[in-house]
Structures are given as structure tokens and as C-alpha cells.
Amino acid sequence: MNRRHILAATLLLLASACSGGGTPAGGDASTLSVAATAVPHAEILEHVKPALEKQGLKLDIHIFNDYVQPNLQVDQRRIDVNYFQTKPYLDEFNKARGTKLEAIAGIHIEPLGGYSQRVKRLDALPQGATVAIPNEGSNGGRALLLLAKAGLIGLRDPANPLSTVRDIVVNPKNLKIRELESATLPRVLDQVDLAMINTNYALDAKLNPVRDALLIEDSKSPYVNFLVGLADKRDDPRVKKLVAALTSADMRSFIERTYQGAVVPAF
Secondary structure (H helix, E strand, C coil): CHHHHHHHHHHHHHHHHHHHCCCCCCCCCCCEEEEEEEHHHHHHHHHHHHHHHHCCCCCEEEECCCCCCCHHHCCCCCCCCCEEEEHHHHHHHHHHHCCCEEEEEEEEECEEECCCCCCCCHHHCCCEEEEEEEHHHHHHHHHHHHHHHHHCCCCCCCCCCCCHHEEEEEECCCCCEECCCCHHHHHCCCCCCCCCCCCHHHHHHHCCCHHCCCCCCCCCCCCCEEEEEEEHHCCCCCHHHHHHHHHHHHHHHHHHHHHHHEEEECC
């Protein structure tokens, strides 16, 4: 092979390497990688896999049990998009980490609830009861707003979704608030009087929010779970196919039939 042919081959190789269109290493135009928590997000994604495969798109689902790595993986372009979080949590994450992830499409609502193995009614909570809430700012604030709405505490600003324990101004039962990682909350139910648990972790722990929660957000909750990605993924044909599948009439029927009010369509 002469020098001219070697140069042409080298340029062709470089052009191939640069034409990835933003897909992660090992990806291709017919595969979309998605980070998700197990329940209900991965279950919902599994439901649309067959329909998407008929359209020539394969979903590569990566399951995580925390709320940090799915965002970092997408920000670092190791995974295309993720599906697990609310807009307030995403905004807080972007601000804290300096990332620029975007909410692409709202899919469903998971009402946050309060669970107990020690009492069967909220008014049976004893003086000095221990209440566990998520330690992530937006999820913790969400739990405090629900406690305030139930009359268990009073907040400096009852409308502030980022309220913290320092914003509690009324506490008639002298509740002791413990802030713990969201994923651990189902595991401490036998150690606290009340635990405020995100529905994905409640379902994963075989709790039924509609039946088991002593208090729960109503269907008007603003905490919609979004499909999230970097800006260039918004117009990605693969992502558009996924959004269409996740917001279809079939998906609405699947969510309503499968989760019986524990998960509510947001479209």
C-alpha cells in the first residue's frame, strides 16, 4: 500500500471514530441505554421493549439503587438517558454538581407516603416519635411538606419544596426527625415510628402505597418522574421513539392496571 492509500485509510478511520452521534462507547444507532431504578421505572421500560424492538430500537436498561450514579453516568455519556427522578431533584442535582442535565418528558407520578410498623393511625404517634425522612434536599423537603399537610408539624414556608428540618417552627408531638438515604428507609421501618418513603422503594420492599401508607400525596402531586438526558438527546430519534412509547395509551393502561393508584400517569 502506497503512502497516498495509507493516508486515505487513516482519514477514513478517523472519520468513522468521530461519527458516533453522541452514543456511549459500545453503542450504536439501533440501541438506547437507559439508567433506571428497579421499581417501577425498569418495569415500565421492560413493558415497552417489545414494541420498540419492532421499530428497530433496542433498550439497554441499567438498574441502579441510588439517585446519584444514574445522573453521573448520563452526564459522563456512559449512558444515554435516565428515568427515575423528579424535576425538583434534578434541579437540585444540577446546581450542586454543576451538571446540565435536562428534563425531556414527564411520564408518571409516584405519591410519597408515610409508613409504620408501630402504629396504625397518625393520631396514635406518641410524643417524641421518631420519623425518618429522605436526606436528599428535594425529597426531604417533599416529606416535610406532607407531614405539615397532615398537621404533624408546621413549617416556616409551607409552600417551599426545599424546606429542611431547620424550617420546622411548630412540632406539637416533639417529633424526632432522622434524615437517611432514601434507599435505606424501608429497612429501618422496625426502628422508627414513621418512615417517609418514595414509592419506588416502597414497591421494591413489597409495600402497597394505597393500602399500607398512613399518609400519602394526592394525585395532584407536582413531583412528576421525568426521562432525563443531556441537551442533545432531546432531538435524538431514539429518544423520541422512547418518549412516544412511554406516553402512549398502552402505557397509560399498563400503569393503571399494574400499580392500581400507587403510580399515576402524568401525561
